[in-house]
Amino acid sequence: MFEAIKFGEDSRRISGPNPWVGALLESGGQKHFGRTQRPGGPHAEIEALRQVTSAKGSELFVTLEPCSHFGRTPPCASSIVEAGVKRVNIAILDPDPKVFGQGVKILSDGGVDVTIGVRASEAAHSLAPYIKHRSTGRPWVVLKLAMSLDGKVAAPDGSSRWITGAASRAHAHALRADSDVIIVGAGTVRVDDPTLTARLDDVVKQPERIVLGGIPEGAKVLPARSYRGDIEDLLGELGERGVLQVLVEGGPTVASEFHRLGLADQYSAYIAPAIFATDRARAALSGSSMESMEGIWRGVTSKVERLGNDVYLEIFSESATGLLNGLQREGIEMAKRLGLGFLE
Known part of the structure; x- marks a missing residue:
């Protein structure tokens, strides 16, 4: 198998x-x-x-x-x-x-x-993206984070190229190629002017690009769609269109909003052995009102991989993990009801 x-x-x-x-x-x-x-x-x-x-x-x-x-x-x-x-x-x-x-x-x-x-x-x-879509009608949402060891994604002046190494960036291009849609904030488009294309030899179709907010004239992300509205409504619309996987590439404001709303199924974190050691650097995620360890968010580690000098962590949310585990349990229950063979 x-x-x-x-x-x-x-x-x-x-x-x-x-x-x-x-x-x-x-x-x-x-x-x-x-x-x-x-x-x-x-x-x-x-x-x-x-x-x-x-x-x-x-x-x-x-x-x-x-x-x-x-x-x-x-x-x-x-x-x-x-x-x-x-x-x-x-x-x-x-x-x-x-x-x-x-x-x-x-x-x-x-x-x-x-x-x-x-x-x-x-x-x-x-098959997680397919399972999520067919079970809920919404796409699997991947939140990509490229950050330093102390959890920062940009220097105080806004610069962020490059925190991670070439191997991590190549891996991220594969993540783009596996996605149907890429979502990014207007701030990131203004500051970094990214193309958000999957630059791989075997890419059959480039993902659709959606900017949350206005798109400056001549931006490299074009052609892209400008969206001003509710994020959950957007995900519902994409699900109706048959979109299986959405990749959220930030910046930190957009990433924090997806996290706050509990919309991310998978956190793909590229962590570099680099340290800013200043509170003025931009944190990957922020805005939480938690006061004690009781309020900390915890996920389930799906994959750990070394990429050059960086480390890649793939974390599933508890809700996404529950969805996948639930389908496995349903298979076992059905096998028992029908008198079929099963493996737990």
Whole structure:
């Protein structure tokens, strides 16, 4: 399943608004991989099945419950049954109401041996933006922070290039490429004049750029949308449009507002071994009225990675973690109700 998850992630930048599913079919002692293609193209399971003459008696590993409805493509669950696959291992259920549990039922009713929960945590992490969108109708919000060891993002004069190193900036470009929309404050546009593009060789489509406030004439961020309104309304609108992931690049005023409102699902922090040691430097986050340790915000560490001389921390909010864990629990409960195999 781990191989299927990694293989599926290679479709992340082309599959939206569909999930980047990975599949591995073991047949005749050989492994055959499939992953979601562009919208309207084959799903991961079909891609894997097409690689064999006969799938009768084979075993399939798939990162998300096979679809059960006719959309742009026929239902994968029915195709798996018709192909004669003997056993299907599913990482997590599909939270889309059109699919949830129905794919599993088609497989089980068709005589397929089904197990739910294989590498569920890793799959949920990989598909977090899709899970959030299909569960709530809103995009997964990533709050990016590039800061010093003492939590500062800019010097007293407003300068901030560069706190982190080249490896962190390259990683951040990949984060942009994985996002559908980038949100930034008007102050950052005026001071830094960023382009906010993903400068990678394999970028298929640049993310849409939204500036909270006015955009100066000739700003490098253009073409971009200027938005003046409620942030939650904006996220709701983006969700209705099928946007799966939003990247918030600040500055500190915008980042603090997203944090204060509890809108960030993922905090992507690039921390440099540099220290300002002055209260006049801009803090990454501010504005909280907390007075004691009882009011401190705590998240769940998802990833720690060294990037050159910097450290990358990926933190999920408790609400986002609860959403992902809840889907995993639902898979186990469904398996128990239907008498299927499951892994906790």
